Amino acid sequence: MIVQLLDQFNHKIKEYAQEFGPDTTPDCDELAEFAAATSARPRITVLIEQEACKGMFSGVLERNRIAGLSLFVYGALGQGFYDYSRIHHAPDYRNRLLTELKKDAKRAGADCIYMQAALLDDSSDLLSGHLSHVPTRIFRAEKSENGFSELLKKKSVRRHVNKARRELGYTCEHFTATSIQASDIDSMGRMHIETRRFHNNDSDFKRPETLSRYMSSLENRVLTRISVGDEVLGYHYGLVFGTTMIWHTPVINIKYLDYSPLEILLFEVLSYCDAESFEVFDLGVGDEPYKARFSNDLRSAYDVLIPISLKGKLASTLKLAQQRFALRKHAEAGTRWLSKSIPSRQYVSSGTQIFMVPDTISNNSDSGDLMLIEAFSSLVEFYRSVGMPIDREDYSRIREGGRLCVFESSSGPNNLISYCWAFEANSISALAHNAQSEFQEQVLLSDFNSIDGVESCEIVSLCAKTTEHFSTQGKACRIKVTCTKLSNLLTGAGFSRETKKATL
Numbered sequence: 001m002i003v004q005l006l007d008q009f010n011h012k013i014k015e016y017a018q019e020f021g022p023d024t025t026p027d028c029d030e031l032a033e034f035a036a037a038t039s040a041r042p043r044i045t046v047l048i049e050q051e052a053c054k055g056m057f058s059g060v061l062e063r064n065r066i067a068g069l070s071l072f073v074y075g076a077l078g079q080g081f082y083d084y085s086r087i088h089h090a091p092d093y094r095n096r097l098l099t100e101l102k103k104d105a106k107r108a109g110a111d112c113i114y115m116q117a118a119l120l121d122d123s124s125d126l127l128s129g130h131l132s133h134v135p136t137r138i139f140r141a142e143k144s145e146n147g148f149s150e151l152l153k154k155k156s157v158r159r160h161v162n163k164a165r166r167e168l169g170y171t172c173e174h175f176t177a178t179s180i181q182a183s184d185i186d187s188m189g190r191m192h193i194e195t196r197r198f199h200n201n202d203s204d205f206k207r208p209e210t211l212s213r214y215m216s217s218l219e220n221r222v223l224t225r226i227s228v229g230d231e232v233l234g235y236h237y238g239l240v241f242g243t244t245m246i247w248h249t250p251v252i253n254i255k256y257l258d259y260s261p262l263e264i265l266l267f268e269v270l271s272y273c274d275a276e277s278f279e280v281f282d283l284g285v286g287d288e289p290y291k292a293r294f295s296n297d298l299r300s301a302y303d304v305l306i307p308i309s310l311k312g313k314l315a316s317t318l319k320l321a322q323q324r325f326a327l328r329k330h331a332e333a334g335t336r337w338l339s340k341s342i343p344s345r346q347y348v349s350s351g352t353q354i355f356m357v358p359d360t361i362s363n364n365s366d367s368g369d370l371m372l373i374e375a376f377s378s379l380v381e382f383y384r385s386v387g388m389p390i391d392r393e394d395y396s397r398i399r400e401g402g403r404l405c406v407f408e409s410s411s412g413p414n415n416l417i418s419y420c421w422a423f424e425a426n427s428i429s430a431l432a433h434n435a436q437s438e439f440q441e442q443v444l445l446s447d448f449n450s451i452d453g454v455e456s457c458e459i460v461s462l463c464a465k466t467t468e469h470f471s472t473q474g475k476a477c478r479i480k481v482t483c484t485k486l487s488n489l490l491t492g493a494g495f496s497r498e499t500k501k502a503t504l
Helices: 011-020 028-038 094-107 155-167 182-198 210-214 254-259 261-275 289-293 310-341 359-364 376-386 392-399 428-432 456-471 484-492
Strands: 002-006 043-049 052-066 069-076 112-119 130-134 136-140 171-176 221-228 231-241 244-252 280-285 301-307 353-356 368-373 403-409 416-424 442-450 476-481
Touching: 011 028, 011 043, 011 052, 028 052, 028 210, 043 094, 052 094, 052 112, 069 094, 069 310, 094 112, 094 301, 112 310, 130 310, 155 254, 155 261, 182 210, 182 221, 182 231, 182 244, 182 254, 221 261, 231 254, 231 261, 244 254, 244 261, 254 261, 254 376, 261 280, 261 289, 301 310, 353 484, 368 376, 368 456, 376 392, 376 403, 392 403, 403 456, 416 456, 442 456, 456 476, 456 484, 476 484
Parallel strands: 069 112, 244 280, 442 476
Antiparallel strands: 002 043, 043 052, 052 069, 112 301, 130 301, 136 280, 171 221, 221 231, 231 244, 353 476, 368 403, 403 416, 416 442
């Protein structure tokens, strides 16, 4: 047995790789381009016996965080970007290859071997390594009597697509190879950052090297762009391996959430797969509920962790503990969601104060304009215009009847913008904010802020304009305060506290 250790993909290595056939993982040419784009230094291990390749692995050394620990990891080149990794080997040679990988990892000073979403022919006896199953779902056209039409004709999909076509008049384009432009990838990246921030997650596009990753191997990529006029509704960046399309990076414009943009994006990508005779649509790693609706088969993938150092063994133990508690945490998460979705009967907390708006407040207000934002799309446009991040909570507030009241003062040298949320007394959000239910025509104002920080004159003017607006509808306003600074500002401006405790 000959063991070769190399740091580049030469012609001979590419010949060896062809012995293992096509796969849903990148070939040597693509990995070589990926390494060049990311300045990665490959560690390629090859097993040769009787002039035939019996095993091959393309690895890399990198820092990674596993089970809360920062480790020096010996992993698959490209993992973290590609959906799957692979240990290529002939039958009965897998553990021999893993033994050589452990030797190389130890020489390099790695804490562990860690392969994400590895496709394994056999998941048993991995040299005392830790395995955790990674949920993946796929749609095989051959398993459906109607192929991709089974998905394209789903009632919910057709309903959302028809509504978007009717009301938005969207258009769809697909780009491949050199027609994929860096400007579109950059636009997709900025949208990805905003969307991930909306869901309280981080985005890889914050890293400068991400653009280079997405611009490599474009001959194996399909970029789908859905537009509404000059605005993008959504992007999908797909990886192509033979007749398989991988649902790799779907990105939606959160402004259009009410139109179910993810289903529209799925519809257009699946239509492309159908037209281009793809055989498999791979929904990638993840257990999001919608993936079960758009799949008819599973793909087995595993995270593999083989400890090398003591720190690596600790990470393996912690990861195993996380896996054992995963089901319990999932059940607890469902219980917490249920409890949060039902408003409970409670008193106003000791840290919360309710203020009444004085009748004379209009005499103290600045000149300016009040704008009430009731649609989430308008809220997104406003937040973007002033450079504010958009949170999922804002979407929930709008859906539950909340309105954002925005006041732009014109009395100073610069127009100052202040804003607050307004909730009707009978809305879910008002109940959650402890409004007094005996005031059926009450509007609760809360979460005061301004673009440049809370100032007394701005808050008073905002309250005055908002109160004036709702008074024309026969509705009284109350103000919820949880901030000591704001409480002092309102008291100094003549606002009085509500003395009676409110119950719901």
